[in-house]
Amino acid sequence: MKRKIYFTPGPSALYFTVEEHLRTAFKNQIPSISHRGEEFSNIYRDTDKNLRELLSLPEDYCVFFTGSATEVWERMLQSSVRSESLHLVNGAFSRRFSNIAGQLDLNPRVVEVPPGQIVTVDQLPDNYEPELVGVTHNETSTGAMQPLEDIRAIREKYPEALIAVDVVSSLPVVPLPFDIVDSAYFSVQKCFGLPSGLGVWLVNNKFIEKARHITGRSSYHGIDSFLSNYRKYQTPATPNVLSIYLLGKVVGDMLEKGLDRIRMETRYKSAILYHLLESKVELTPFVEHQAWRSETIIVAKGKQTGSLAEALAQKGLVVGRGYGEFKNDHIRIANFPTHSKEQIEMLADQIDGMVN
Numbered sequence: 001m002k003r004k005i006y007f008t009p010g011p012s013a014l015y016f017t018v019e020e021h022l023r024t025a026f027k028n029q030i031p032s033i034s035h036r037g038e039e040f041s042n043i044y045r046d047t048d049k050n051l052r053e054l055l056s057l058p059e060d061y062c063v064f065f066t067g068s069a070t071e072v073w074e075r076m077l078q079s080s081v082r083s084e085s086l087h088l089v090n091g092a093f094s095r096r097f098s099n100i101a102g103q104l105d106l107n108p109r110v111v112e113v114p115p116g117q118i119v120t121v122d123q124l125p126d127n128y129e130p131e132l133v134g135v136t137h138n139e140t141s142t143g144a145m146q147p148l149e150d151i152r153a154i155r156e157k158y159p160e161a162l163i164a165v166d167v168v169s170s171l172p173v174v175p176l177p178f179d180i181v182d183s184a185y186f187s188v189q190k191c192f193g194l195p196s197g198l199g200v201w202l203v204n205n206k207f208i209e210k211a212r213h214i215t216g217r218s219s220y221h222g223i224d225s226f227l228s229n230y231r232k233y234q235t236p237a238t239p240n241v242l243s244i245y246l247l248g249k250v251v252g253d254m255l256e257k258g259l260d261r262i263r264m265e266t267r268y269k270s271a272i273l274y275h276l277l278e279s280k281v282e283l284t285p286f287v288e289h290q291a292w293r294s295e296t297i298i299v300a301k302g303k304q305t306g307s308l309a310e311a312l313a314q315k316g317l318v319v320g321r322g323y324g325e326f327k328n329d330h331i332r333i334a335n336f337p338t339h340s341k342e343q344i345e346m347l348a349d350q351i352d353g354m355v356n
């Protein structure tokens, strides 16, 4: 059978080198090694080193591994918030983060705008000191992207707060200013193009110091436990060793290719897709304001998106359906580093032929 190309937001197409690294991993029996041995610590160290280089992480950042980005939401709130977290909500993922704060009996304060928009800084409360501000850089459910200038403005507005940025579907494409952020996280099945089942949580020293002052909330994935293990390049529990290995390899490949090139290609490919949508009557960009349009998740709205997705699938081109309430009104197209210009052009040509 002809191989499909997955343009779904996540899981998505694997980074094109994953299969080869997987073969090497099995040859070297990586899935069977002890997570308390030197071989695993070397893998963790390599992945940590590559990620630091790719993302230009400041020295004081730690790189922790969890089961998912969803887990990071809970760990982050448990370890760093006594009661007041502030959430910028503009879709399903940012909403879920604030819901978890509610489940933990914290006092989440939510500033919400309709899907397809972003919360602007002037909408945030004055005379208020949140302990943590949750920003979703790229709201995968709608394709709306928060401009980086906003994150700078939030830093200025709340100088004491921890700023936590969800970069699940935009790292490493977004040049996140880590110097003004205290925590950032992603899971690997989106932009990094890996099999699902690993969350990556980046925290700086300010975050760790704050967490240290919150006692009585320790857990196996509490900051103390993460940190004491990280010093040995270990993890609190048996982690997804294979995925940590693959992440290190794929990040190494991205370093070799060069992040500038990856970013340029992403911009070029997203321009092809938005240009196509601008030229159509029956399929248009869901995010109206250009400055808020995501480069990595392109969301289009239209009346026949269900049958369009099916027709594309017939051609082996699998796009994402709308998220939640938008299931039948949107398609979502991932434009990740593994998607080549040729693949995006082919997809655009097919859509062009199918839609007025």
Ligand SMILES: *Cc1c(COP(=O)(O)O)cnc(C)c1O
Residues within 6 Å of the ligand: 010, 068, 069, 070, 071, 093, 136, 138, 139, 140, 141, 166, 168, 169, 187, 188, 190
């Ligand atoms: C997918 C996604 C998540 C959740 O990731 P999991 O790996 O399923 O926990 C969180 N935030 C955003 C923006 C996402 O796209």
